[in-house]
Amino acid sequence: MVSARIEAIAVNDVTKTYFTGKISYKALSGVTLSIAKGEFVTVLGPSGSGKTTLMNLIGTLDRPTSGSIVLDGTDVSSLNDNSLALIRNRKIGFIFQSYNLVPYLTVLENVLLPLMVDGKDTPENIAKAKGMLVEIGMEGTFNKKPNELSGGQQQRVAIARSLINDPSIILGDEPTGNLDSKTADAVLNLLTKVSKEKDTTVLIVTHDPHVASVSERSIYMKDGLIERHVKNPRKET
Numbered sequence: 001m002v003s004a005r006i007e008a009i010a011v012n013d014v015t016k017t018y019f020t021g022k023i024s025y026k027a028l029s030g031v032t033l034s035i036a037k038g039e040f041v042t043v044l045g046p047s048g049s050g051k052t053t054l055m056n057l058i059g060t061l062d063r064p065t066s067g068s069i070v071l072d073g074t075d076v077s078s079l080n081d082n083s084l085a086l087i088r089n090r091k092i093g094f095i096f097q098s099y100n101l102v103p104y105l106t107v108l109e110n111v112l113l114p115l116m117v118d119g120k121d122t123p124e125n126i127a128k129a130k131g132m133l134v135e136i137g138m139e140g141t142f143n144k145k146p147n148e149l150s151g152g153q154q155q156r157v158a159i160a161r162s163l164i165n166d167p168s169i170i171l172g173d174e175p176t177g178n179l180d181s182k183t184a185d186a187v188l189n190l191l192t193k194v195s196k197e198k199d200t201t202v203l204i205v206t207h208d209p210h211v212a213s214v215s216e217r218s219i220y221m222k223d224g225l226i227e228r229h230v231k232n233p234r235k236e237t
Ligand SMILES: Nc1ncnc2c1ncn2[C@@H]1O[C@H](COP(=O)(O)OP(=O)(O)O)[C@@H](O)[C@H]1O
Pocket: 018, 019, 020, 025, 026, 027, 045, 046, 047, 048, 049, 050, 051, 052, 053, 054
């Protein structure tokens, strides 16, 4: 049965070749992929299979060598750098492997940073940021600086920051990689909740079969291609 879900991400026959000097390497060999709005998808596959390359292209941090990428109906392959930067800021929440926290800002300020640029650090949004931090076990840390936190705590701040702007798409590369299983579950619950309640599309790379099992669909990559899609049984969280 085909359900009438709106398409959030379309990847159409995308290739990516990296050039280092005279040597070229084809990291993606023709990837086609459709992800629905509000869908929670995990990407798996061995190291070097092209997972990060695919995430960077969907996140508009890099451009395909050929093929096109359409986000919420906009073909981003044809946009200039300024338009891409706007789309990234408004539409996409990134959970990077390096956390990119601002060292002289507090935990709360780091989470609010995407809103502060627009002067939207209102009492409502401050309460929202605090609520999100509490939900992932970060109560009592609001006024700490990143260097007072463990790696796992910094990762959680980065996750809360990626969600504060209500992005329509969240992209993560191993977002639960440094977390103990209890904290990883709290983060997964939060991601599942936003995907359900706010119809946010979540696409994350993981090596963890448990993380994969929580998502609606898992995509397995190999040698720059999608090898298979696996629908996961629905779980009540
Ligand atoms: N900037 C780059 N320049 C050259 N080769 C790269 C670059 N980024 C990735 N690669 C190569 O492309 C392939 C896919 O890399 P990547 O997408 O990072 O895979 P994964 O995230 O699945 O481990 C690897 O062989 C990697 O060495």
